[in-house]
C-alpha cells in the first residue's frame with residue numbers, strides 16, 4: 001500500500017500481538033509448543049541450567065513458534081486463494097508444515113542433549 005501513511009509503531013506491535021494471540025487461540029500445535037515451553041522453563045529452573053543452555057532453549061522456542069506462525073500464515077493464504085485441491089497448494093502447506101517439523105525434531109534432540117544427563121544424574125543421586 002504505497003502512498004498511504006504507515007500506522008504508528010505501537011499499532012504495528014499491536015497487530016503483531018493480535019496475530020500471535022489469534023494463532024495461540026486457534027492452532028492446537030501452537031498450544032502444544034506453549035505447554036512445552038513452560039515445561040522446559042520449569043525443568044531449566046529445577047536443574048539450574050547454564051546461561052548458554054538457557055540461550056539455546058530460548059532461541060529454539062523462538063524458532064519453533066515463529067515457524068508455526070508462518071505455517072498458519074501460509075495455510076490461511078492458500079485457503080484464501082483456492083478451495084480446490086491443487087498440487088501447488090499442497091506443496092505450499094506441506095513445505096510450511098515440514099519447516100515446523102524439522103525445527104521441532106532438532107529442538108527435541110537439543111533438549112535431550114541438555115536435560116538427559118542432568119535427569120540421569122538427579123535419578124542416580126535420589127536412588128544412590
Ligand SMILES: Nc1ncnc2c1ncn2[C@@H]1O[C@H](COP(=O)(O)OP(=O)(O)OP(=O)(O)O)[C@@H](O)[C@H]1O
Pocket residue numbers: 027029075082083084085086087089090093094097
Ligand atoms: N487446496 C489444497 N490442495 C491440495 N492439497 C491440500 C489443499 N489444502 C490442504 N491440502 C492437503 O491436506 C493437508 C491438510 O490440510 P489442512 O489445511 O487441514 O492443514 P493441516 O495440515 O491439517 O494443518 P493444521 O492442523 O495446522 O490446520 C495439507 O497438509 C495438504 O497436504
